[in-house]
Amino acid sequence: MMKRTGAQIVWETLMREGVEVVFGYPGGANLPIYDAMLDYPVRHVLVRHEQGAAHMADGYARASGKVGVAMATSGPGATNLVTGIATAMMDSSPVVFLTGQVVSKFIGYDAFQETDVTGITLPITKHNYLVTRVEELGDTLREAFYIARTGRPGPVLVDIAKDAQQNSTDWEYSDRPIQLRGYRPNRHPLSKQVEQALEMLSTARKPLILAGRGVLLSGAMRELREFAERAHVPVAVTLLGIGSFPASHPLSLGMMGMHGEAWVNQAIQESDLLLAFGMRFDDRVTGNLKTYAPNARKIHLDIDPAEINKNVRVDVGIVGDLRESLQTFLEHLPQMDHSDWVEHINTLKGESAVRDIQYLPPDGHLYAAHVIHDLWRYTGGNALVVTDVGQHQMWAAQYYRHDQPFQWITSGGLGTMGFGLPAAIGARIARPDAEVWAIVGDGGFQMTAAELSTAAQEGVKVNVAIINNGFLGMVRQWQEFFYDRRYAATPMRSPDFVKLAEAHGLTGLRVWRREEVFDAIQRARETDGTVVIDFRVEQEDSVYPMVPAGADLHNMIRRPVRNPLVETAQDEM
Amino acid sequence: MRHTLVALVEDKPGVLNRVASLFRRRAFNIESLTVGHTEQPGLSRMTIVVDGDDIAIERLIAYLYKLVNVVHVEDLTHVPAVTRDLAMIKVAAPPETRTQVMQVVDVYRARIVDVTSQSLIIEVTGDEEKIESFVEVLRPLGILEMVRTGLLAMSRGGAPLYPPPNGNGNGHHAAASAD
Ligand SMILES: Cc1ncc(C[n+]2csc(CCOP(=O)(O)OP(=O)(O)O)c2C)c(N)n1
Numbered sequence A: 001m002m003k004r005t006g007a008q009i010v011w012e013t014l015m016r017e018g019v020e021v022v023f024g025y026p027g028g029a030n031l032p033i034y035d036a037m038l039d040y041p042v043r044h045v046l047v048r049h050e051q052g053a054a055h056m057a058d059g060y061a062r063a064s065g066k067v068g069v070a071m072a073t074s075g076p077g078a079t080n081l082v083t084g085i086a087t088a089m090m091d092s093s094p095v096v097f098l099t100g101q102v103v104s105k106f107i108g109y110d111a112f113q114e115t116d117v118t119g120i121t122l123p124i125t126k127h128n129y130l131v132t133r134v135e136e137l138g139d140t141l142r143e144a145f146y147i148a149r150t151g152r153p154g155p156v157l158v159d160i161a162k163d164a165q166q167n168s169t170d171w172e173y174s175d176r177p178i179q180l181r182g183y184r185p186n187r188h189p190l191s192k193q194v195e196q197a198l199e200m201l202s203t204a205r206k207p208l209i210l211a212g213r214g215v216l217l218s219g220a221m222r223e224l225r226e227f228a229e230r231a232h233v234p235v236a237v238t239l240l241g242i243g244s245f246p247a248s249h250p251l252s253l254g255m256m257g258m259h260g261e262a263w264v265n266q267a268i269q270e271s272d273l274l275l276a277f278g279m280r281f282d283d284r285v286t287g288n289l290k291t292y293a294p295n296a297r298k299i300h301l302d303i304d305p306a307e308i309n310k311n312v313r314v315d316v317g318i319v320g321d322l323r324e325s326l327q328t329f330l331e332h333l334p335q336m337d338h339s340d341w342v343e344h345i346n347t348l349k350g351e352s353a354v355r356d357i358q359y360l361p362p363d364g365h366l367y368a369a370h371v372i373h374d375l376w377r378y379t380g381g382n383a384l385v386v387t388d389v390g391q392h393q394m395w396a397a398q399y400y401r402h403d404q405p406f407q408w409i410t411s412g413g414l415g416t417m418g419f420g421l422p423a424a425i426g427a428r429i430a431r432p433d434a435e436v437w438a439i440v441g442d443g444g445f446q447m448t449a450a451e452l453s454t455a456a457q458e459g460v461k462v463n464v465a466i467i468n469n470g471f472l473g474m475v476r477q478w479q480e481f482f483y484d485r486r487y488a489a490t491p492m493r494s495p496d497f498v499k500l501a502e503a504h505g506l507t508g509l510r511v512w513r514r515e516e517v518f519d520a521i522q523r524a525r526e527t528d529g530t531v532v533i534d535f536r537v538e539q540e541d542s543v544y545p546m547v548p549a550g551a552d553l554h555n556m557i558r559r560p561v562r563n564p565l566v567e568t569a570q571d572e573m
Numbered sequence B: 001m002r003h004t005l006v007a008l009v010e011d012k013p014g015v016l017n018r019v020a021s022l023f024r025r026r027a028f029n030i031e032s033l034t035v036g037h038t039e040q041p042g043l044s045r046m047t048i049v050v051d052g053d054d055i056a057i058e059r060l061i062a063y064l065y066k067l068v069n070v071v072h073v074e075d076l077t078h079v080p081a082v083t084r085d086l087a088m089i090k091v092a093a094p095p096e097t098r099t100q101v102m103q104v105v106d107v108y109r110a111r112i113v114d115v116t117s118q119s120l121i122i123e124v125t126g127d128e129e130k131i132e133s134f135v136e137v138l139r140p141l142g143i144l145e146m147v148r149t150g151l152l153a154m155s156r157g158g159a160p161l162y163p164p165p166n167g168n169g170n171g172h173h174a175a176a177s178a179d
Helices: A006-016 A028-037 A050-064 A082-090 A117-124 A134-149 A162-166 A191-203 A213-217 A221-231 A262-270 A322-332 A339-353 A368-378 A391-399 A420-430 A442-447 A451-458 A473-482 A497-503 A514-526 A564-572 B015-025 B054-066 B095-107 B128-142
Strands: A002-005 A021-024 A043-046 A068-072 A095-101 A127-131 A156-161 A168-171 A207-211 A235-237 A252-255 A273-277 A297-302 A316-319 A384-387 A436-441 A463-468 A507-511 A531-536 B002-010 B030-037 B043-051 B070-075 B081-092 B111-115 B119-126 B143-148 B152-155
Touching (some): A006 A028, A021 A050, A028 A095, A028 A162, A043 A420, A043 A451, A050 A420, A082 A095, A082 A117, A117 A156, A117 B015, A134 A156, A134 A162, A134 A168, A191 A273, A191 A297, A191 A316, A207 A262, A221 A322, A235 A262, A252 A262, A262 A339, A297 A322, A368 A436, A368 A514, A384 A391, A391 A463, A391 A473, A420 A442, A420 A451, A507 A514, A514 A531, B002 B054, B002 B152, B015 B043, B015 B054, B095 B111, B119 B128, B128 B143
Parallel strands (some): A021 A068, A207 A235, A207 A273, A235 A252, A297 A316, A384 A436
Antiparallel strands (some): A002 A168, B002 B070, B030 B043, B081 B119, B111 B119
């Protein structure tokens, strides 16, 4: 046994957990941890706001499959993490948050920078701890990592009193298995339920797979593909499930839900069996629950028992690790044929194409969809795309087609503006060889644009595509559709983004016309360091189709079909 | 309808807060919640009375299992169980009505635990119905103050409430089928 300070225990445990990088911000209450850091081989990324640290650690976790780590001091440092913690919670992202807390004997006395951070983060963490004694620190940290990455992953916060960081104890890292009485995730599916599900599948004529982030989290991409091919069942993905099934696969339908493809939502409504794999029937995906997939029996596979029957009553709920569950299925799954159904969906798909902005004749305007489509083309579909939240996020989901997993990072559950840039920085640090593109709106970008400075200081290269429409676009769209075009507080003036990039010592570009898109993308790819491109797109374009919140899934607002000839004539006048 | 749940939880700081906070966040209304030690070191037991239909309660149990400190949960609503509530009631008992009060205490097999010249403190245990009717009988005599523990519950028969030692996960597997 060796005498160690709490701060040393923190770093040694982190090293043993395989942590290579932490994102954080120092302050009085975590100063001992920062001081000890200099003695360990770890990379520290100094952010400009703790929210940035949280999103970076989250982006890092999503891109690497490892646990991300973010640190902050007590009080304001810790509260600045809150949005990022909630974001990680909603999207089941494994992140460990370490916050400093005031000296334990001051806790409860409203000491300087004291905040009840475990209280504040109770509902937005998978679990959290307050450590006041150095003797508890080692085990607590190990538990935190274990809980964050196992079962349904999620954020875990450890709030460490300053004296617990400073005091010493006899300590040695132990790798004895962690046993928690109340935490034993169900990994193995019950075979009886798998049998029941297989029987339902054998009689289904219009089955559909709904693939969510659980596929990616359990690494079940290959199993999903084999399942879909053998059972001959089309696959629709959730926003967070993008990449779980190759977009170019003949059985791939695309995204479902509020801004999902029309044919996907129609197919869901017509299906007679839904196989939900690691998705949770979010209201953005189902629309009105009363009319959701009315003729479909439902089979739900999830690691989290609390998701079964939460939003949608299901006929069979199979709790277990998705990969393991699908493997159990595959042991018994015969080759099937659902050609009629697949063909029917393809017809729906064809009918939808006439409304696709990609197929409309050029009218001289630069549309966001064009930018994203070109980004997809010119990066060969291989970029790791991170988005912010808003219209651009939905267009990115629709027009950047992912054949590979883990190339798509977005804030789905919480819909956090300001997520894009920092998460992209975290993703690039996790995967230095990946071509990372942050697709952001002019609004959300400004929420965390200060992290450009972090990117510059750290020499992190991400390409930032600002889809600049001069509006808080998604809200403007709701105002257009549902509030009689009364644009309250949505027109937004922005700084000169090119100069902003340059002020950080980075490269900035501006694009007005579609002909310039290719050059800008190429230049960004070839330039060292972070590049910001200000794409000036059509201001009042809307995302179609749209299922209004709470409406029936099949009652979509579709892009008006324009008569190409009339359009062109008008443009020439 | 009202459900009576019992939960075995780890005896750690903040667990009560976690449970109570879960009810609030998930919009369940707690009618009563009691906590105390069990025969097993490190484990406390909660009896929770909560209103909701069977489907909502099934969901609530699943949510409770998401809490890392919750070891086991059971719904005693539909199983034979003994339930008890304890009340202490301070009643006005001047010489004129004192005998009357004492007669009622006798009938309900309650106990007098404190005596002054003008009042008595009475302790009574029983199921909620008994306590309620006791309170109704005492009310006209002048109740000055009352305190109740809320419900305690234990299933009948030999099987104790233990978490399954080698269960799959927390022994919780969600309903197999909707119907
Ligand atoms: C932190 C935060 N605040 C507010 C919102 C509500 N909101 C959702 S989309 C949106 C507009 C986003 O505008 P912009 O970033 O310009 O992107 P666009 O929709 O124009 O692509 C807003 C305000 C949010 N999601 N997150």
